[in-house]
Structures are given as structure tokens and as C-alpha cells.
Amino acid sequence: MSYAIEVNGISKRFRIGKRRSTTFRDSLVEQVRTLFLGQTAPEVDFWALRDISFSVRQGDVVAIIGKNGAGKTALLKILSRITQPTSGSAVIYGRVASLLEVGTGFHPELTGRENIFLNGAILGMRRSEIKKRFDDIVAFSGIEEFIDTPVKRYSSGMYVRLAFAVAAYLEPEILMVDEVLAVGDAEFQKKCLDKMKTASSREGRTVLFVSHNMEAVQNLCQRAILIQEGRLVADGDVATVVSQYLHSFTHNKYEQAWDPAQAPGNEHIRLLYASVQPVHRRNRTLYTHDDLELTFRFELLRAVPTQLDVTFHLMDERGILVLVASTAFSLNAVHTQTTLQARAVIPGNILNQGTYTVNRLLFVERKSYILFEHNDTLSFDILPQPTGRLGWTPGRKEGILHLPNLSWTLEPC
Amino acid sequence: MKTVISAKQRGLGLNLPELFRYRDLLFLLAYRDYRVRYAQTLLGFAWAFVQPLLTLIVFILVFNKAARVETGDIPYPVFVMTGMWAWSYLSFVLTQAGQSLVTSSHLITKVYFPRLLIPLGKSLVAFIDFSVTFLFLVFLMILYRYVPSGNIITLPFWIIALVALSLAAGIWLSALTIRFRDVQLVIPFLVQMGLYFSPVAYPSSRIPEQYHGLFYLNPMASVIDGFRWALLGTPLPDTGYLVYSFGFILILVISSIYFFKRTERIVADII
Numbered sequence: 001m002s003y004a005i006e007v008n009g010i011s012k013r014f015r016i017g018k019r020r021s022t023t024f025r026d027s028l029v030e031q032v033r034t035l036f037l038g039q040t041a042p043e044v045d046f047w048a049l050r051d052i053s054f055s056v057r058q059g060d061v062v063a064i065i066g067k068n069g070a071g072k073t074a075l076l077k078i079l080s081r082i083t084q085p086t087s088g089s090a091v092i093y094g095r096v097a098s099l100l101e102v103g104t105g106f107h108p109e110l111t112g113r114e115n116i117f118l119n120g121a122i123l124g125m126r127r128s129e130i131k132k133r134f135d136d137i138v139a140f141s142g143i144e145e146f147i148d149t150p151v152k153r154y155s156s157g158m159y160v161r162l163a164f165a166v167a168a169y170l171e172p173e174i175l176m177v178d179e180v181l182a183v184g185d186a187e188f189q190k191k192c193l194d195k196m197k198t199a200s201s202r203e204g205r206t207v208l209f210v211s212h213n214m215e216a217v218q219n220l221c222q223r224a225i226l227i228q229e230g231r232l233v234a235d236g237d238v239a240t241v242v243s244q245y246l247h248s249f250t251h252n253k254y255e256q257a258w259d260p261a262q263a264p265g266n267e268h269i270r271l272l273y274a275s276v277q278p279v280h281r282r283n284r285t286l287y288t289h290d291d292l293e294l295t296f297r298f299e300l301l302r303a304v305p306t307q308l309d310v311t312f313h314l315m316d317e318r319g320i321l322v323l324v325a326s327t328a329f330s331l332n333a334v335h336t337q338t339t340l341q342a343r344a345v346i347p348g349n350i351l352n353q354g355t356y357t358v359n360r361l362l363f364v365e366r367k368s369y370i371l372f373e374h375n376d377t378l379s380f381d382i383l384p385q386p387t388g389r390l391g392w393t394p395g396r397k398e399g400i401l402h403l404p405n406l407s408w409t410l411e412p413c
Numbered sequence: 414m415k416t417v418i419s420a421k422q423r424g425l426g427l428n429l430p431e432l433f434r435y436r437d438l439l440f441l442l443a444y445r446d447y448r449v450r451y452a453q454t455l456l457g458f459a460w461a462f463v464q465p466l467l468t469l470i471v472f473i474l475v476f477n478k479a480a481r482v483e484t485g486d487i488p489y490p491v492f493v494m495t496g497m498w499a500w501s502y503l504s505f506v507l508t509q510a511g512q513s514l515v516t517s518s519h520l521i522t523k524v525y526f527p528r529l530l531i532p533l534g535k536s537l538v539a540f541i542d543f544s545v546t547f548l549f550l551v552f553l554m555i556l557y558r559y560v561p562s563g564n565i566i567t568l569p570f571w572i573i574a575l576v577a578l579s580l581a582a583g584i585w586l587s588a589l590t591i592r593f594r595d596v597q598l599v600i601p602f603l604v605q606m607g608l609y610f611s612p613v614a615y616p617s618s619r620i621p622e623q624y625h626g627l628f629y630l631n632p633m634a635s636v637i638d639g640f641r642w643a644l645l646g647t648p649l650p651d652t653g654y655l656v657y658s659f660g661f662i663l664i665l666v667i668s669s670i671y672f673f674k675r676t677e678r679i680v681a682d683i684i
Contacts, residue, residue, distance in 0.1 A: 014682070027593065081418060081525040083681045089419040096416070096525075104523045107445055109452040118445055121438040122524055150452075 003093065004174055004206040005056040005079065010088035012049040012074050012230075048074040050230045051088070058093075058173075061200045061207040063217040063238060065245050066227035067376065072210045073178055075227065076100065079208070080176050094173030094206070097123050101178070103163030108152035112143065112162055115151055119166045133169045140191075141165035157369045161188055168195045175199065176208040187368065196220060212375035214242050214319045214359055242319035246357055253379045254284045265298075269363045269372040272339070273297035276358075276380050279345060286382045288402045289348040294378070296361065297341045307334050310342040311362040312377070317355040322400060328367050352402035353384040427670050432527050442534035446509075447541055461545040465501065469494060469549070476614040484616055487645050488557040494550045496613035499571075499640045502543045503579045503633060504604045509535040510583025511600045514591050518684045528677045529670075532587045536580045550644075562646030571639040578632060578662045584669040588676040591684060612637050616647065629654035632661045 049071045056062050064072045077083045079090060080098030105122040106115050116137055120130040130137075138144055141162045143154075151159055177196070193216055199205045200220075211217050217224060217238065224241035226234040228248065234241045255275040263270045274297070278290040286292060296310055311326035325344055327333075358378040363371045451457045469490060476482045477489040484492040510532040514521065517531050554561065590596040611633045612620075620628045628634055629650055635658035641647040649655065 077681070078418060081416070082522065084678050085418065085420050087420045089417065092416040092418065093414070095414055098524060100523045105520050107449060109449045110445060114445075114448065118441050121435075121441045122520065122526065124435075124526070127437040127441075 002058055003055050004058040004060070005090065005092050005208070007052055007054050007079070007090045008088055010049055010052045010075070010078060010085045010090060011047060012071075012078060012083070013086040014046045014048055015044070047230050049078070049085070049227075052227075052230075052232050053088075054225060054232060054235055056206060056208070058206055059200070059204045060223060061209065061221045063221040063224040063241075064208060064210045064227060065212075065214075065217060065224055065242065067248075070227045071230040072227055073100070074230075076176050076178050076208065076210055092174065095124070096174045096176065097170045097172035098176040099123070099167050099170075099178065102160060102167060106151060106159070106163060109150055111150055112138075112141075112147040112154070115162065116166055119163065120170075123167065123170055124172065125170065129171075137165045137169050140168055140195075164188065164192050168192060171203075172205070174206045174208070178210045179212060193220065212360065212373075214246070214315055215313070215321045218242060218319055239319065243317060246315065246317050246319055246355065252355075252381055253377070256377065260299075263299075264374050265301075266372050268301055268365075270299040270301060271296070271361075271372075271374055271377075272299060274358070274361070274377045276378050286380055287348075287385055288351065288353055288382055289385055289404075290382075291348045292346040292351075292382075294344045294346070294358070295341060296343075296377075297339065298363070299339045300335055300337055303337050305334050305336040307332065307366050308340075308371075309364045309367060311360075311364055312344075312358050313360040313362075315357050315359040316400065320400065321359075322351065322356065326364075328364065349402060349404055351382055352399055353382050355379065355381050427529075427674065428527065432529065435527055435530055438526060439530050439534055439537065442530060443537040446534065446538045450538075461542055462549070464542075465494075465497065465546045465549050468497060472497070472614050482615045482619070487647070488553075488559060491550070491553050491557055491559050492616070492641070492645065493614055494546070494553050495641050495644050496611075496637050498543070498546045498550055499575050499637050500608060500611060500613045500633070501546055502539050502575055503582075504608070505539040505542055506536050506579035506583045507586060507604055508600060509539070510580070511586035511590055512597060513583075514587045514680065515594075515597070515684070521684055522681050528680060529584070529673060532580065532584045532673075536576065536583060539579070559645075561644045562642075564643045564646060568640075568643045571636065571643055574639065574659070574662060575636050577666055578636060581662065581665040581669040584673050585665070588669075588673045591676055591680055607631070607633065610634075612641075616641075617650065618648075625651070625654070629657065632658040634658075 052075060064075065066072050074083075076098065077100070078085050079092065080096060080100070082098075082100075103115075103119060105119050107118065110118065116134065117127065117130055121127065138147055141158075141164070143158050143162055146154065146158065151162070154162070175196075196207065196209075197220055200207050207220075209217065209221060221238050223236065224234075224238045224245075225232060226241050226245050226248075234244050253274075254277065255273075257273045258264065258271060260270065260272065263272055265271050273295070275295045276286070277284060277293055277295075278286055279293045280291070294312070296312075298310075300306075300308060309326055309328040309331070311324065311328060313324050314322045316322050323346075325346075327342060356379070357376055359376060361374040361377045363373075365371050451460060454460060456463065472493045473490060476493070482489070513531045513535050514528065520526075520531075521528065553559075586596055586600060590600075608614075610628075610631055617628070617634065617638050635650050635655055638647070638650050639655075642649045
């Protein structure tokens with residue numbers, strides 16, 4: 001099989017510390033200062049990527065994973081020719097479409113129909129190709145009756161669906177997808193993931209997929225590349241690399257508090273605080289028999305009352321999704337602009353020992369539309385019960401669940 | 414298809430086959446600008462007629478009636494409209510293309526396509542107003558029963574010169590604006606001054622001979638004189654000034670592409 005992507009020692013440097021001069025005056029002042037004083041204020045180089053090399057065979061589906069700021073998007077931007085590397089090179093065989101966000105170039109004043117053509121062309125499709133697939137795109141989006149309405153009248157859900165539908169009908173040889181599935185309605189996300197899966201398995205497309213959603217990654221890809229602080233630290237079978245990634249959270253995050261000015265969030269949600277702790281103790285050591293209390297405090301920024309739910313995905317150190325918990329199963333509250341706190345208690349004696357990560361924290365509107373997703377919010381170890389009262393010392397983790405209190409009977413029959 | 418991504422620069426790097434492959438996007442970008450400009454306006458496309466009409470009236474009142482600019486046996490409205498026809502294209506492209514990269518930053522940081530399409534698209538939209546103004550001019554000529562001169566067959570040539578000059582200057586300004594936002598503030602001033610220093614509302618013959626060297630430094634002066642020569646049969650500037658202007662335009666075109674390509678490599682990082 002031949003290669004689709006060959007990357008040779010790509011590095012990308014950003015200059016920080018010194019502000020790049022963006023006005024004539026700054027530029028002049030800078031020139032003059034350099035002339036008289038020699039080198040000016042020391043420039044700090046920040047290497048977003050360092051010496052990345054790998055190759056991808058045609059038809060492979062490869063995940064790029066890593067923490068926020070590790071350099072995944074920088075890599076994708078270089079491979080899709082949005083920015084240039086500082087050094088190194090890459091060769092790409094085939095037509096590339098890259099999806100760094102959905103709906104790039106959508107214009108609010110234009111109708112859905114016009115935006116399909118514009119967005120398609122921006123993503124590299126010919127007009128004739130779009131025309132051919134137009135009906136399929138509209139059907140996939142499921143917004144037939146609004147197709148001639150300006151998209152500024154769309155709900156955010158409709159907007160995302162239309163944008164995804166265009167992307168879904170891209171037919172490049174190589175598809176590069178950044179974390180675009182982080183927003184949108186959950187049902188529709190699944191539809192898109194399925195579409196991507198067919199694209200690779202049945203149509204032999206090469207896919208590079210950046211995501212925090214370890215479940216999607218493991219479902220979709222055979223191979224994963226792990227990037228940490230700009231370096232490629234692992235490349236191989238998806239299960240192995242995902243587990244290495246989840247293990248890399250050496251500094252467990254039992255508690256996170258954000259300054260409102262720098263808090264993660266968007267125009268809808270601002271995440272302020274997250275923590276995990278045993279219910280009846282102050283310290284942070286968690287044992288298998290502890291009831292665990294998870295707390296998420298956030299600010300809802302929407303002035304319009306909305307039905308809001310908080311959902312989190314808990315993943316173990318091997319990347320197995322252990323549970324999805326949500327207020328949507330039990331609550332039906334409507335809120336407007338305020339600070340809210342969600343509390344969930346996971347009863348003791350369910351989770352086995354191990355390292356767990358709140359891998360996805362979702363804020364969901366009207367049970368369907370994801371307003372904001374935060375990744376790797378919390379990470380914590382659950383330790384085996386310290387007492388040896390079982391008669392043997394628990395060593396290796398035995399199973400995903402830890403249920404010492406099953407109702408057993410053992411009697412002659 | 415093989416794409417090489419490398420840190421090294423590759424010459425002038427004007428990839429014409431690639432530009433051609435993206436031609437649909439060029440037209441769609443222009444179409445978007447056209448649609449968005451008149452979206453939700455009361456008069457809609459009628460605005461394209463209102464603007465030249467009002468400008469024409471102001472010019473007649475100020476230059477013809479008040480300042481008594483004489484244009485011989487050519488009716489003043491026909492005379493001034495010929496100048497405005499050429500000038501409005503230049504001013505539209507300079508204003509629109511100059512800001513085009515900055516206002517397209519949401520595209521530039523998210524997806525790849527030849528960036529040159531952005532200013533190119535603006536020069537394409539400008540043709541809509543250019544055509545409308547042309548209709549106006551034809552209407553005025555019919556109204557004043559003015560028969561254009563035989564030089565009219567050279568008109569396409571002058572239009573090409575105008576487009577080349579406008580586009581090259583627009584490309585320069587768009588790339589400069591990325592590096593120095595000051596340029597954004599300079600453009601409106603440049604366009605306004607240019608209107609006075611070009612023979613739009615007055616004939617070049619009004620400029621005293623000894624200042625011609627200075628006056629024709631502005632290549633647009635020769636281009637507008639060319640438009641008038643082709644349509645109205647007024648005299649052309651001296652050959653020396655014409656050669657200078659065409660040389661200027663040629664150098665501007667080549668240098669604009671070169672500078673734009675150099676900026677394109679870093680545009681997503683500094684925008």
C-alpha cells in the first residue's frame with residue numbers, strides 16, 4: 001500500500017514575549033532600537049511542534065490525541081496548509097479537505113442554499129460536485145423547509161446541522177478533522193461519526209482525526225498518535241496509545257477552580273469550579289468504598305430561560321467509558337442567567353480501584369443541543385480498601401466494577 | 414495529486430493551475446459580497462444607480478456651475494461621467510480589497526485556499542458597479558446625442574490597464590494591512606486625495622504645462638485621459654507619460670504578487 005501522508009521533522013515556532021509589531025510606529029521604533037541597542041528585549045520562542053515525523057498509509061484512520069495546547073491543531077493546520085512549518089516538510093498525496101470548524105465561511109445574510117454552495121467551495125468542492133450532491137446534503141441536514149431562509153434566522157442547532165451536512169458530503173481522498181464534534185446535538189453527532197466511519201471503511205478514505213472523545217477515537221481509528229508539549233511521544237495501536245494518554249495525567253486533578261476572567265467556556269457557559277471528594281471526609285484520598293461527590297460550578301450566561309442539563313463521561317485508565325451520568329435522567333429544571341452548581345454522588349463500592357478521568361463534561365440545552373464541552377475536567381485515583389479484612393490483599397485490578405456487597409446465598413440444595 | 418509542504422520559499426509561487434481550480438470559489442465569494450451588500454436594504458440593487466446619480470449631480474453643481482470648469486463642446490455630464498466611470502472602479506477596489514484579508518480572517522485561520530482569491534473576488538464584484546455606471550454613461554450620451562470618437566475600439570485596452578492598476582494596488586494594500594493596520598486608516602484618505610489629483614471632474618488641460626511632470630506621476634491620470642481619448646476624442650498625454658504609467662502598472666502588478674505571496678506564508682500566524 002502506498003502512503004497518503006509523509007511528515008518529516010516538522011517544527012513550528014511561535015515568538016512570544018515580544019509583541020509582533022502591527023503598526024508602522026511599532027515597527028519603526030523596533031528598527032531604531034535594534035540599530036542603537038543591538039538585540040532588543042529577549043524574544044521567547046515557543047515551539048508548538050518539535051520534530052514531528054510520521055507517515056500514514058492510504059485508507060488509514062489515524063487519531064491525533066493529546067492535552068489542550070499540545071499542538072494537535074497546529075499540526076493539522078500545517079498539514080492542511082493554513083500555516084507553514086518553521087522547519088521540516090511533509091508530502092501529501094491526494095486531495096485534502098480539512099475541517100477545523102463547521103460552517104467556515106457561512107454568511108448569516110445568505111440562505112441555506114447559498115451557504116451550501118459557498119461553504120462547499122471553501123472546503124474545496126467544485127460547483128458541479130455540490131450541485132450533484134445538493135439534494136443529499138439537504139436531506140442529511142433535515143432542514144428542507146428552511147433551505148431558502150437566511151441562516152441568521154436558523155436556531156444554532158439547525159445551523160450546525162446544515163454545516164455538518166456539507167462537510168459530510170465532502171469526498172476528498174484525505175480528510176482532516178479537528179475537534180468539530182464538540183458542539184451540536186448528540187443524535188446528529190452520532191450520525192456524523194457513522195458517516196465518517198463509512199467514508200474510511202467502505203470508500204477507502206484516509207482520515208486524520210483530532211478529538212478528546214476517547215470513545216469516538218477508539219471506535220473510529222485503528223491507530224493513534226499522541227502529542228505532548230509539541231513532541232510525538234507515542235504512535236501505534238489505538239488502545240495502547242489511548243491508555244498511555246490517560247495515564248499521562250500524572251498530576252491528578254481532584255479540584256479545579258478558575259478565575260472568572262480565564263475560566264473555560266463560551267458565550268453560553270463559564271465553568272468556574274470542579275471537584276471530586278469523598279462525601280464524609282475532608283481529605284482527598286479516595287477509596288473504593290467511599291461515596292464520591294462530584295461538584296461542578298458554572299455560570300449560565302443565557303438571558304433566555306432554558307432547560308439545562310449537566311452530563312459527564314467517566315473513563316478509566318484504559319480508555320473504557322465507565323459511565324455517563326446526567327441530570328437529564330432525573331431533573332427537568334429551567335434556568336436563566338445565574339451561577340449554578342451541579343452535584344452528583346457516585347455511591348461507594350461500585351467503581352474499582354484505578355485512575356478515572358471526567359473526560360467530557362457537557363452542558364446540554366433542551367436535552368439535545370450541546371452548549372459547551374469541557375475535556376479532562378477532573379482526574380483521580382481510587383485506591384483499594386487499605387484493610388486486609390478480606391483475607392487476601394487485593395493486588396491487581398480485578399474487573400471494572402468493585403461490588404463486595406452482592407447479595408449472595410450459599411447453602412445446600 | 415501531490416502537495417509538498419515545506420518551510421522553504423518557492424520563488425514567486427503564483428500557482429496559476431491552482432487558482433484556476435478554485436475559480437468557482439472566486440465567483441461565489443464575489444456573489445456573496447454582492448448579495449450581502451444589498452441584503453435587507455429598502456432600495457436593494459437600486460442603490461447601485463442612486464450613488465453614481467447623486468455624485469454626478471454634486472459634480473455638476475460644484476465643478477460645472479460653481480467652479481465653471483469648461484469642457485469645450487463636450488457636455489459636462491458626459492465628460493465627468495467618463496472620468497467617474499474609471500475612477501469609481503479604482504476607488505471601489507482599493508477600499509474593498511485593501512481590507513479584504515483582515516475581514517476574512519475567520520476564513521484564513523480555518524481553511525486553506527489560495528488567498529489571492531480574496532482581493533481578486535473584490536475586483537470582480539466591482540464590475541457590477543462598473544457596469545451600472547457604464548449604463549449611466551451610455552444613457553447620458555444618448556440624452557446629449559453625443560457620438561463617441563472612433564478611438565472607442567481601444568477601450569478594452571484601457572479597461573485592462575484600469576483593472577490591472579486597481580487590482581495590483583488592492584493586492585498591495587491588502588497585504589500591507591495584514592502587517593500594518595495603519596494602512597486601513599490611510600486607504601480612505603488615499604482614495605479621497607486621489608479623486609482631486611486625478612482628472613475626474615476637470616480636464617487635464619487645466620493643469621499648467623510646467624506641472625505635468627508632477628501631475629502624471631499618478632498613473633491614474635494617464636488611464637483616465639486614455640478613457641476620455643477613447644470615448645470623447647480628447648488628447649492623450651505625452652507618450653513619455655504614457656510609457657511611464659504602463660511601466661508603473663506592470664511593476665506594480667509583479668511586485669504586488671511577490672509581496673502578497675510572501676505575506677500569504679505567514680498570514681494565518683499574524684492576522
